[in-house]
Amino acid sequence: MTLAIDVRQARKSFGATQALAGLDLSVNTGEVHGFLGPNGAGKSTTLRVLLGLLTLDSGSAILLDGDPWRDAVALHRRLAYVPGDVTLWPNLTGGEVIDLLGRMRGGLDAKRRAELLELFDLDPKKKTRTYSKGNRQKVALVAALASNVELLLLDEPTAGLDPLMEETFRTVIVEERSRGRTVLLSSHILGEVEALCDRVSIIREGVLVESGSLAELRHLSLTHVRADLAAAPQGLEQVQGLTNLVVTGSHVSVDARAESMAELLRVLSGAGVRTIECRPPTLEELFLQHYDTTTLRDSGLMDS
Amino acid sequence: MSYFRGTAQLIRLAVRRDRFVLPTWIVLLGSVTCFYYVQFVQLYPSAAEREALVVATKANPAWVALAGPLTSSETGALAVWKNSVSVLVLALAAILTVIRHGRADEEFGRRELLESTPIGRLAHPTASIAVGVTASIATGLVDAVTLIAVGAPINGSVLAGAALALVGVVFALVAAAVGEVTQSARTARLVAGGVLAAAFLLRAAGDTGAASGRGWLSWLSPLGWANAVDAFGVNKWWVLLLSIGLAVLLTVTALWLDLARDIGSGLLQPRAGRATAARSLRSPLALAWRMQRVSLFAWTALFVLMGYIVGSSAKSLASMLESSPQFKDLLVRLGGTGAVTDIYDSAVIGVLGLAAAGYAVQAILRLHAEEEAGRAEPILATAVSRSRWALSHVVIAFGGAALLLLAYGVAAGWSQNLETRTRWHSLTSLVGASLAQLPAVWLLAAIGLVLFGFVPKWSMGAWAIYAVVFIVGVIVPTAWPHSRVVELSPFWHIPKLPAAPMVWTPLIWLAALAVGATLLSLFGLQRRDMR
Numbered sequence: 001m002t003l004a005i006d007v008r009q010a011r012k013s014f015g016a017t018q019a020l021a022g023l024d025l026s027v028n029t030g031e032v033h034g035f036l037g038p039n040g041a042g043k044s045t046t047l048r049v050l051l052g053l054l055t056l057d058s059g060s061a062i063l064l065d066g067d068p069w070r071d072a073v074a075l076h077r078r079l080a081y082v083p084g085d086v087t088l089w090p091n092l093t094g095g096e097v098i099d100l101l102g103r104m105r106g107g108l109d110a111k112r113r114a115e116l117l118e119l120f121d122l123d124p125k126k127k128t129r130t131y132s133k134g135n136r137q138k139v140a141l142v143a144a145l146a147s148n149v150e151l152l153l154l155d156e157p158t159a160g161l162d163p164l165m166e167e168t169f170r171t172v173i174v175e176e177r178s179r180g181r182t183v184l185l186s187s188h189i190l191g192e193v194e195a196l197c198d199r200v201s202i203i204r205e206g207v208l209v210e211s212g213s214l215a216e217l218r219h220l221s222l223t224h225v226r227a228d229l230a231a232a233p234q235g236l237e238q239v240q241g242l243t244n245l246v247v248t249g250s251h252v253s254v255d256a257r258a259e260s261m262a263e264l265l266r267v268l269s270g271a272g273v274r275t276i277e278c279r280p281p282t283l284e285e286l287f288l289q290h291y292d293t294t295t296l297r298d299s300g301l302m303d304s
Numbered sequence: 305m306s307y308f309r310g311t312a313q314l315i316r317l318a319v320r321r322d323r324f325v326l327p328t329w330i331v332l333l334g335s336v337t338c339f340y341y342v343q344f345v346q347l348y349p350s351a352a353e354r355e356a357l358v359v360a361t362k363a364n365p366a367w368v369a370l371a372g373p374l375t376s377s378e379t380g381a382l383a384v385w386k387n388s389v390s391v392l393v394l395a396l397a398a399i400l401t402v403i404r405h406g407r408a409d410e411e412f413g414r415r416e417l418l419e420s421t422p423i424g425r426l427a428h429p430t431a432s433i434a435v436g437v438t439a440s441i442a443t444g445l446v447d448a449v450t451l452i453a454v455g456a457p458i459n460g461s462v463l464a465g466a467a468l469a470l471v472g473v474v475f476a477l478v479a480a481a482v483g484e485v486t487q488s489a490r491t492a493r494l495v496a497g498g499v500l501a502a503a504f505l506l507r508a509a510g511d512t513g514a515a516s517g518r519g520w521l522s523w524l525s526p527l528g529w530a531n532a533v534d535a536f537g538v539n540k541w542w543v544l545l546l547s548i549g550l551a552v553l554l555t556v557t558a559l560w561l562d563l564a565r566d567i568g569s570g571l572l573q574p575r576a577g578r579a580t581a582a583r584s585l586r587s588p589l590a591l592a593w594r595m596q597r598v599s600l601f602a603w604t605a606l607f608v609l610m611g612y613i614v615g616s617s618a619k620s621l622a623s624m625l626e627s628s629p630q631f632k633d634l635l636v637r638l639g640g641t642g643a644v645t646d647i648y649d650s651a652v653i654g655v656l657g658l659a660a661a662g663y664a665v666q667a668i669l670r671l672h673a674e675e676e677a678g679r680a681e682p683i684l685a686t687a688v689s690r691s692r693w694a695l696s697h698v699v700i701a702f703g704g705a706a707l708l709l710l711a712y713g714v715a716a717g718w719s720q721n722l723e724t725r726t727r728w729h730s731l732t733s734l735v736g737a738s739l740a741q742l743p744a745v746w747l748l749a750a751i752g753l754v755l756f757g758f759v760p761k762w763s764m765g766a767w768a769i770y771a772v773v774f775i776v777g778v779i780v781p782t783a784w785p786h787s788r789v790v791e792l793s794p795f796w797h798i799p800k801l802p803a804a805p806m807v808w809t810p811l812i813w814l815a816a817l818a819v820g821a822t823l824l825s826l827f828g829l830q831r832r833d834m835r
Contacts, residue, residue, distance in 0.1 A: 051685050053833065088682075095579040096582075100586065103587075104683065127574055129411070153685075
């Protein structure tokens with residue numbers, strides 16, 4: 001499998017703030033890749049490095065087998081980008097902006113453009129200064145999606161869209177994937193990521209903390225275990241990789257890492273299990289674990 | 305007074321946002337008249353000389369159109385008359401200030417945020433009006449105080465200051481009223497600027513047509529009222545009441561309109577535009593042209609107007625020069641030696657070269673504004689290189705400056721109509737003299753480009769350099785005629801055509817420097833991070 005994006009040990013500082021602190025990111029060709037992280041984690045910086053707008057202080061970035069900095073113009077014919085905060089030329093209409101961006105990228109599929117305008121319910125005759133945030137985002141989306149490109153770089157593209165339009169967006173992205181396009185989707189909307197992405201990368205403070213399919217991520221994270229036992233359990237303290245352990249008499253509530261499960265179950269069954277409930281983390285919990293520094297350190301998923 | 309609750313805080317906010325700009329224009333525009341006063345005291349010390357100047361101006365319709373009739377030969381009256389351009393600039397500054405804190409605030413959603421706090425329904429428009437009105441009054445105050453300080457009669461000084469202030473006040477309120485009607489700040493600026501232009505044209509038409517019974521037209525214009533007070537002459541204080549009355553009327557209208565409409569909307573709804581882009585809108589250059597063309601058209605109209613005014617006043621120039629040897633001396637310092645009209649032409653063209661450079665610098669700095677607004681990013685994310693994007697605005701700036709100077713040369717040459725020259729001769733010599741300024745104009749713009757290319761946050765430093773060149777080119781030669789500081793200005797090296805013979809070497813050098821600086825800036829731009 002070839003890589004559409006391959007970033008290695010990327011470092012980038014803006015004055016005293018370190019935006020990327022040795023980031024690794026790889027996106028396979030043809031996949032929809034979720035790019036997650038709390039605000040200020042370095043997602044937009046990464047995208048801007050991939051667009052050749054920023055240089056790296058050290059490390060490397062390869063995009064579609066080219067150097068995003070040196071080969072910017074050639075690479076940009078093969079990709080389309082939707083910024084997180086879309087600002088447009090106030091005295092142009094939405095339709096004019098879509099055409100202009102498409103033409104400068106090297107061509108626009110007129111039929112697809114009309115379809116997308118219909119799907120996103122966007123009036124192209126309005127001056128962009130009168131558009132709401134959501135409508136400006138639609139302009140950028142239509143301009144990107146109507147281009148014949150291999151790679152879509154989307155920076156929180158649905159942040160201003162209503163739920164109906166978000167649904168439309170999902171449908172369109174599924175279509176794009178079936179056409180063999182690669183999508184890097186930075187997002188905060190977990191339902192969207194779960195529905196669309198083949199693989200996700202979670203970054204925090206400029207480094208990659210997790211990457212893989214959602215099933216793999218679930219496996220790596222904490223499972224919540226509640227058990228009613230016949231007697232008070234013996235030796236739970238010795239089990240590695242447990243957090244939020246609460247023992248109330250014969251009742252146990254604990255979060256366990258996957259590799260601790262066997263040992264935990266052995267100790268619990270030693271005390272006689274009456275009822276046991278194991279719940280894998282919800283997606284929200286999964287991300288909160290990765291977003292929140294303290295949880296991460298407690299659980300041993302991150303070096304302190 | 306719950307309607308106005310919070311106005312004081314909003315005024316403080318506006319003053320905080322404009323803490324550098326407001327004092328700058330208040331002091332600059334307020335102190336121009338006293339400089340002219342001092343200048344006229346030196347250039348026209350005797351009453352007879354001043355009387356001759358009054359006669360000369362009356363014979364020149366272009367000057368009457370530009371500045372109004374000169375009715376009194378008092379030194380103060382001459383200074384006020386010469387100050388007519390600052391009056392227009394003050395009106396423009398007042399318009400821009402009120403729209404910035406009024407309609408622009410609303411367009412970008414800042415007013416909505418403010419309205420969600422417990423401020424009165426009229427606090428926002430009242431604050432924006434108050435800032436524009438107060439700044440105008442402050443300008444008038446500076447004007448009066450500085451005039452008195454340089455020894456002008458107190459009565460006339462106060463009246464001149466009040467008349468100046470009221471022009472600012474009236475146009476601040478015009479902007480407030482217009483801002484209630486349009487939905488975008490850009491349209492509001494255009495409409496309010498159009499009202500100012502109409503007021504100017506009414507006054508010009510009335511003043512030039514006074515003999516043929518069109519004089520009443522001037523009385524329809526607030527700019528006409530400012531002249532009609534006749535400061536330092538008859539001192540007609542009652543005329544101020546017209547401006548005050550109009551100001552009250554406009555205030556009530558603006559506030560009433562504000563209560564009558566929804567926040568975020570205007571009375572005029574925006575029209576629909578094109579659903580698809582024109583075939584030609586397909587490159588960064590086409591986009592840059594689309595963004596800058598209105599501004600270029602306005603600048604061109606200005607240069608044509610200037611050309612016409614300067615060209616058609618060439619005839620009455622001789623009589624005026626005879627009335628003041630000092631004035632001729634001043635012209636020689638600015639324009640070099642030679643035939644009187646040639647000196648005059650080259651002096652004026654030097655100033656217009658600076659004006660064209662002002663255009664070129666602001667056109668180049670659009671690049672910086674685009675990047676800051678986040679509009680460079682979507683373009684650079686397409687198959688457009690940084691150089692191509694930057695060069696699109698360079699073409700507009702360099703080409704636009706060439707167009708302006710050409711327009712001036714043609715308009716001035718065409719309207720010059722001298723017995724001593726054929727029209728063709730006037731045309732070619734003035735077009736040539738005008739275009740000879742180009743290398744220096746380009747160099748100034750290219751220096752701005754270098755800042756943008758290497759240290760974008762210092763891009764606005766281009767204006768500081770421009771200010772230095774302006775001071776060195778215009779103020780220094782009049783104040784210190786023999787100072788070598790003037791050689792710092794690229795314009796100093798340009799042959800003073802048509803008074804002096806053509807020399808190609810400095811032009812080639814300056815053009816080469818401009819091209820070199822442009823290439824250097826592209827090199828810098830390709831290596832730096834984009835915002």
